[in-house]
Amino acid sequence: MGHMGRPGLSAAQKAELWQRWTQGQSLSEIGRALGKHAGSIHGVVSSNGGYIPPVRRRSRWTLTLAEREEISRGLATARSIRQIAATLGRAPSTVSREIHRHGGAHAYRSAEADRQAWAHTRRPKSCRLTISPLLQQIVASKLALEWSPAQVAGWLKLEFPDQDTMRISHETIYRSLFIQARGVLKKE
Secondary structure (H helix, E strand, C coil): CCCCCCCCCCHHHHHHHHHHHHCCCCHHHHHHHHCCCHHHHHHHHHHCCCCCCCCCCCCCCCCCHHHHHHHHHHHHCCCCHHHHHHHHCCCHHHHHHHHHHCCCCCCCCHHHHHHHHHHHCCCCCCCHHHHCHHHHHHHHHHHHCCCCHHHHHHHHHHHCCCCHHHCCCHHHHHHHHHHCCCCCCCCC
């Protein structure tokens, strides 16, 4: 399925946008220079509060592509998880989780695992209440009965013990209610 609506800005265009923004150019001037509508420029600038977003960097604790390639080579030569972990200087549990998270021993591919790991760390993540309309409806109905967020979270654990998608923490419910940053639950 093709991309609907107007295409967004490329990384190079965003870099130019922020350079022009710091030079004091108006949204209209930036839009004309990039061949975009000023509203599109406003959307990018306002979503970051007018500040240049920090460059995404990997944590020093995460596995590198070279380490993932070593895991892949170790699996291809039928080495044990403990042997692979010792070679990397990592805990066997780290290597085991990495392999299972990305398809298991027979399907593990280092480049794909690295791409998935990078995509998985994107922030901000969508709130579970926005993703699941059913969960949103259940939480809203329990809150309408004057249940506390802690009671709702506890009830969900008991009612749906095998469905992780139907669980939510009381902190998330509080945030959705009182901060309204996500605007998921209506004010009532």
